[in-house]
Amino acid sequence: MEMPTIVHFEIPAHDIERAKGFYNRLFGWKAEKILGRPLEEGPMEYWIFRTGKEGSGxxxxxxxxxxxxxxxxxxxxxxxxxxxxxxxxxxxxxGGKVKVPKTEVPGMGWFAICTDTENNTFALWEQKMPPASES
Structure with missing residues (x-):
């Protein structure tokens, strides 16, 4: 694997519609609702977008x-x-801390929420690899 790099980010919002509108007008990002990470209280609302155009370089x-x-x-x-x-x-x-230990996102991979030595939050992501083709 290449050097670890940022592959995804999450923006928390009090008002999801207002936040979606802000980022759409600012950067042209179009949000698409998907089922979010399951929580103990039930699934959470999760709107995903891509920054850039696939195949455009x-x-x-x-x-x-x-x-x-x-x-x-x-x-x-x-x-x-x-x-x-x-x-x-x-x-x-x-000297960092793991706040949410390794957790599966079914069919996609695993994440963990951590803090560094300065109490900044970041997350780890491990992509689930597709099964090797059988010959």
Whole structure:
């Protein structure tokens, strides 16, 4: 795998419609509603968009708008890694914290929410690899 890089970000909002409108008018991002991460209280509303055009040579990254979960909930960047479990160990060894341990997003991969030594929130993302074709 190449050097870990940001592949996704989440923008929390008190008013999802207002936030979608802001980013659409500002950057032209079109949000599409998908089923969000399951929570204990039920699934959350999750609006995803792509920044850039697939196949255009532009850098394409996904982002999402979601309901703010707590007052200090800030934008979270997701960094793609080979193994969330291995990076959780590295984070704790380096003085960071794992706030939400490795959690599956069915059919897509796994994430963990962490904080660095300065109490900044970021997330790890491990993409689920498609099964190897059988010959």
């Amino acid at each position: 532009e850098h394409v990254m996904s982002g999402a708008i979601m309901k703010r979960m707590q007052p200090d909930h800030s934008i979270t960047n997701y960094v793609n890694v080979d193994s969330v479990a291995e990076y959780e160990k590295k984070i704790e060894k380096l």
